[in-house]
Amino acid sequence: MRLFRNKKAMDYSSFMTIVVFIVIVYLFIQLNSKLGAFETKIGEQELALINTYQEGDKLLLFVDQSAKYSVYRGLHDFAKNGAFKEKVPCGFSEQRPYWFKDGKKCYEDINFYENFGYHLNEYLNAFISVYPKYIPKDNYEFTITKDKVLGIPKEPILMPLSTDPEKKEHYVDVMQKVFNDFGISAQGLYMVRPAFSLNIQTHIEDFELLRDKVDILLDCLNNEVINTDETVNSCLDSIKSNEFDWVFVENVKATKDYLFHVQFNNIEDPYSIETVFIRFALEIPKFIPK
């Protein structure tokens, strides 16, 4: 105990210890007050941007796939509907749109590229409507070339950047600025233009060729004094080509309609075993005697 009876030594050591404690407490208070400035994670906003970029990439993949499927599904519907849009100008016969009725060639003014674009857009709208994030509808201008289908979006898609909702209070100024500029409440916006370019041969030009063939077919059928199954098939033989397989379905006596089914041999849908075919009716006032 003699060890601790040296008062001078004890005073000095106690003094040093107390001073160090006071310094540490002061240091802690100072540092803690500065730590308050780091309530957000390091790189939190940058990570939100990278995450949003990845979400954008997923969206682009979805749109690419949807566009590809829409082209093929659209081709089927476009052909089945007689190459018309939804509205058919001359009506239907046995669920087949008229291409010739009351002496009028209803197919003369068809814009095949525009009408195909209509069906493509319909499917694209249906596909993208189920994506978990909002993608605007009727947002594309299409360019259809011999071996490509291009879709250029009219409006970009704005993807909001978001971090932890509890930390929104730290980004009030930024969020206000984004809201003022874009009308969206977010910590930032990432803009995606989901354009697509597909290497697909749609062979729309074959529809134009078909129109020429139907002109010849009509002349042939009208020139016959009386039509029989043989004369109709003979007319079909005269317009035979590699692009199409023609099928004369029947002559509906009550309506004087000749029903046709034409398969497109050049159009291939890799996702379906069903071939692309067009069906239409020609009204010719000559019955085929049975």
Added chain:
Amino acid sequence: MNNKAGLWALNVLISAAIIAIALFGFFMLMNYLGPGDVNEVKATITGINTGSQLINFFRIPANNKIMADLPSDLYLGFTSGAFHENALRYPDLEKALKDFYGRDVNYSIQIGRKVYGKGKLGKNPEEIKLVLPYYNNARTTIEVILKVSP
């Protein structure tokens, strides 16, 4: 120990020990309270990077078709024997994964409710979740989850 110098030295030693303990406690406390999530950020960035790579995997061709087509009917061969000559079969998928990640890749791919895989995945496999359209019904999507342990 009876001399003065010895006593001073012992006292200084004791006070130094107390100060050392206090400093140790202080730094432990600061370490607990301070920003220490650099590793977390690093891990997240790595995760995002591999996630982006996995998206690219869905764009690479296997049997001349891209993986993103897996949910379409073209690839029914994947589950129940090919009905289409271009169908993607299970070995095509596995080959593409091995080409992409190396021979020892273990993976699990979930398409809708069906899960296919090879080997055991590690604790933190690379993972990506995708929503893809379904060819035969434009108003249906299929969720695809790919997990890979290279």
